[in-house]
Amino acid sequence: MILLAYQTPREWVDAVRADFDSFLQDHAANERKASAAAIQMAVQHHDIPPLVDALVELAGEEMDHFRQVYEILRERDTGLGQDSPDPYMTKLHGAIRKQAKSDFLLDRLLVFSIVEARGCERFGMLADALEEGPLKTFYTDLTRAEARHRGLFTRLARDIFDPTTVAKRIETLVEIEAKIIAALPLQATLH
Ligand SMILES: [Fe+2]
Ligand SMILES: [Fe+2]
16 A cells, blocks of 8 residues: 655645635546546556556546536536646656656556545545535545545556565655655645
């Protein structure tokens, strides 16, 4: 299991609650991108059927999350908003080794798992802070989904690669992720 090396401070929740519509727009973008990334990865690794099965399933689930966030935005008379780059994801993708095909696959699986772990941490913080109501229920459910996805990707990595190699690489990538996220401003975005 992935244990993150940086804990998000409470001020992040305050920043989100101060501009919840912007947060929802960013959240919607993250779900949409997660779905697209899962499909892209399934196609690129078409020769590993268990991986493809898991990724196709995941893509559908992430798209369903997107649809749910979109519905919340509509209820608040807010649209999807403009697409904007996500420096967290860009920097994290920079840590993926691209020379050898096996390193590339391992790093991608682990980066997916770390992103899910971060989503799980932050949605959980938000769910705890929200008053009883549909939004709290929504973010509580999402926290559980992200925890499941975090486990899915580490399990897939361990099925394909030597567990010691996986554990070592998790340690390195978790440290890299901690440095990346700690350097980003606390604002009304998921990352
Ligand atoms: Fe999701
Ligand atoms: Fe997810």
